[in-house]
Amino acid sequence: MLIQIIPQMPPVTSGVGDYALALARQFRRYFGIKTYFLVGDPDWTGATAIEDFPIKKVSERSPKALNAVLGEIVSPSATILLHYVGYGYATRGCPVWLVNGLQQWKMGISAGNLVTMFHEIYAARYPFWTSAFWTAPLQKRLAANLLNISDCVITNKPGYAEVLGKLCPGKQLKIPILPVFSSIGEPKKLLPLAERKHRLVVFGGSGNRAKVYQQSISALKSICRELDIQEVIDIGPPINLPIFEINNVPIFSLGLQPAEKVSAILQDSWAGFFNYPLDFLTRSTIFAAYCAHGVIPIGTNYYAWGKEEDGLEINKHYWLIDSQTKELSFAVGETIAKNAYNWYQTHNLSRQAKIFADIIKNTTV
8 A cells, every 4th residue: 555645635726636646546557556645734625535545634734643644544564655845734835744743654663665756845045035035944954854764755857856965965865857747638649730720728827827918928929920829728727817819819718627628628729838937847737738738838938946957948849939039930839849749758647657656666565
């Protein structure tokens, strides 16, 4: 039995929860690994099982409550797969209860194993007037402690692997780097781009989509003109922005949609637009979905840390519209879509699940 610890599960919208659930399906179907989910939010309300995967939650955010529920569901040789994102387990990004609780669990169960997927590590480069600036040292210590007690760690970004290596230089860890996979599926067969509708999709959470319409509207107008886009489909939670058309191109706001419908729309579209830091694209499930569905990923010039990572190249794997002196032609866009699709296949869900499964089996006594 594998225990996956996650911050949230459906009905709450959670990228990490979707990620963990997709892995659980693959583990069960192809590797015979059964998953038990443990939710780290005591206020979460949901079913006791999803797709026959049992779910429990902590009664409160404390080491005692964590170990109480672990004592109910784990065996002495259990493996825990922790999906770590500090702000998912604590308001200020400092889940002391979680790290201390897992330290106690490791001390109490000598045969137990801990595999940690670092979706995030700690806050960095925030202005001094933000809480993230002041809590960053504690976040850093917690990440180091967690790294120290983990039998294996994984992350989604080369820069994160470098940071983790520096946090515990005495601990020899080979850290697999796995960019996130599409949370809405991976079509096995795709229509050629030329046979799809002249459609652009803006997909994702309300915050990132609001940035598209607030900060990237001129870029969006340009790309609609350059590619002769006939319609824009907006998919995701509602945002309070009254935008109904761009350059006389209608925008159809569909709200939240099931994964199957989002996938079907992308499979019949030319392009997907994003406003996301370019050096964090390996963490974006939206970018992953665009790549997996063979659309042209199109973004704007926005860095958080200042460098591209994981083999992604501007105008090879995505089109950066506001850095261009030339227009995007269909032929160039088609090549970019193919390059993005091929890049994605190197770390798609089936490949990642096998890597995780091998790690889990190798750490299990």
